[in-house]
Amino acid sequence: MATRKENSTYSSNEKWIIECDLTYAVNKIGGRWKILIISKLESKVHRFSELKKELPFITERMLALQLRALEKDGLVKRTIYAEIPPRVEYELTEMALEFGPIFKQLSIWGGKHRSDTNSSS
Template sequence: MRSEDGCAPACSVQEVVDRVAGKWSVCILVAAADGPIRFTELERAISGISRRMLTLTLRNLERDGLLVRTVYPTVPPRVEYRLTPMATELHTALVALTAWAERHRADVAEARRRYDDRANPPEGDSDGLRRS
């Protein structure tokens, strides 16, 4: 069985995970967690994001039901973004994931170093075993 967008149900789950796990999506959801936030505040809060990427990611998050965009009839127009209840629930998971990453980043760095040492033995050591 296929959904409207042509994906099987499992594909849609992967699509959702890919969308919310994207670098910019996570940054936006974290930045918007404390309440409504304006475009320019997001732009300042998220280092390295271009205006175009911010705009595209905001649209996608709004389309997916994770952000609500409110336009106020002022000159110039004021636009704010806030998390939906679904995104607030997701934010809880992101906070837990971020805390896990912070606790284990040194462990991951050490595991990578050990792996790289095994994968790239010193010159003249073709079997990958270190000799003293």
């Protein structure tokens, strides 16, 4: 992974982003796939192949990158079992499970306003 210059614009902006609690939270779950991955893991533990089947539109590489980012951020726990072949399972951490009610409210909001936006186009 490439390192960023300490005085780059991105590094400066990143420091400001984590100062705001809301922006910090959105940054942890932001992106195209993280919320979908979290929602799939909310109901049960999944192996990589199971997640891939449930999210067929995401590439394996992107799924691996997003799972790695979620793990790094403390939202996903990855467990490797010493079997042949190795079995790897992904599950949400307690911190990620706290997003459940928030996602439910966002979903309600989205359902309410998506049709408003689509009809005015």
